[in-house]
Amino acid sequence: MRSPSASLLLLVVLFPLVGLAAGSAAASKRAQSRAEADAVLAQVSQGGPVPAAASRLRYLREEPYAAERIGPILRETFEERIRRNLVSLLASLGARQGESTLAKLAGDGDSTVRMYAAQGLAKLGSRNTAAVLPLLNDKSAGVRREAARALGASRNPKMGKRLMAAAKAEQDLEVRAALLEAAGTSGDAKQKPGLKAYLDSDSESTRFAAARGLCRLGAPEGFGFAQKLLGSPDKFVRRQGLALFEGVPAKKASPVLSPLLKDADRALAASSARMLHQGGDAGALDWLVLASWNAKGEEKLTYEKELETLQLADDRRKAILRKAGVAP
Secondary structure (H helix, E strand, O other): OOOHHHHHHHHHHHHHHHHHHHHHHHHHHHHHHHHHHHHHHHHHHOOOOHHHHHHHHHHHOOHHHHHHHHHHHHHOOOOHHHHHHHHHHHHHHOOHHHHHHHHHHOOOOOHHHHHHHHHHHHHHOOOOHHHHHHHHHOOOHHHHHHHHHHHHHOOOOOHHHHHHHHHHHOOOHHHHHHHHHHHHHOOOHHHHHHHHHHHHOOOHHHHHHHHHHHHHOOOHHHHHHHHHHHOOOOHHHHHHHHHOOOOOOHHHHHHHHHHHHHOOOHHHHHHHHHHHHHOOOHHHHHHHHHHHHHOOHHHHHHHHHHHHHOOOOHHHHHHHHHHOOOOO
8 A cells, every 4th residue: 555645746746747648638639620720721722612611610710820821821822713712711710810911901903802801801890990991982892882891890980971971972772781881880970860861762772771870870760760660560571670680789779679589470589689699688699599499390490590690609509508407
């Protein structure tokens, strides 16, 4: 039998070895993950599909690493289609490590690259408005549209006036709609009167965009416009009304959206929960996960569609179910 002092000495010797083994295993796993991420990027560089690559990188949780690697790869890539694919991938990753590269690409000579760069900056909510503002005058409608969204996503109220001025001069209806929505997203309350004027537009897309912009500013005129649609007996019209609350902070939208969680139209209820969560209501995600857990058949698919939009990780879903006491 070992003496207590001998056992203690053995533990002192073994503990560092266990720590080293654990550290070595973690380092090995990370190296393997990085190697797979490099392989994914190599596939895209050889013409592989972007959606599959983005999905794999998210699964590996290597978005930051991939975003850092794409910049150097782009400097050595000259084939137009491959460059576009790489920028599209970078934009979709939503990794802050790619922000400086995206800002530089906003001034690229290829309009498709500029468009993807603006998309990526919007996804990041980038505050680098100086890189995006010139794109409001771009010759490409797609670039102008994505620039509008990026400027709105910056949440910089100073952009509101610039966006409304651009909307006044814009002839493309889709771009104008993006500009009006972005003016609301920017948070500039001074633009409420300008947005309200567009509620009487002959263009349906313009009216809806102005209403969405007003909703994002918490303006009664926007909420009133949306609630009229939500009061329709036609489920498709009701869903149009609900769509106006996309991007509205939960604190502003909750009085309208929370009651809809009990709506007979479960697709409407599920979308309301997703919007509340995206607007900052953490409890709405729990509601959505539990609703899916309790649902069956097609109704379950209704909830899962919204959870897929949120890209909910399995471990978080399991944690919510454990907290609710319905899963081990």
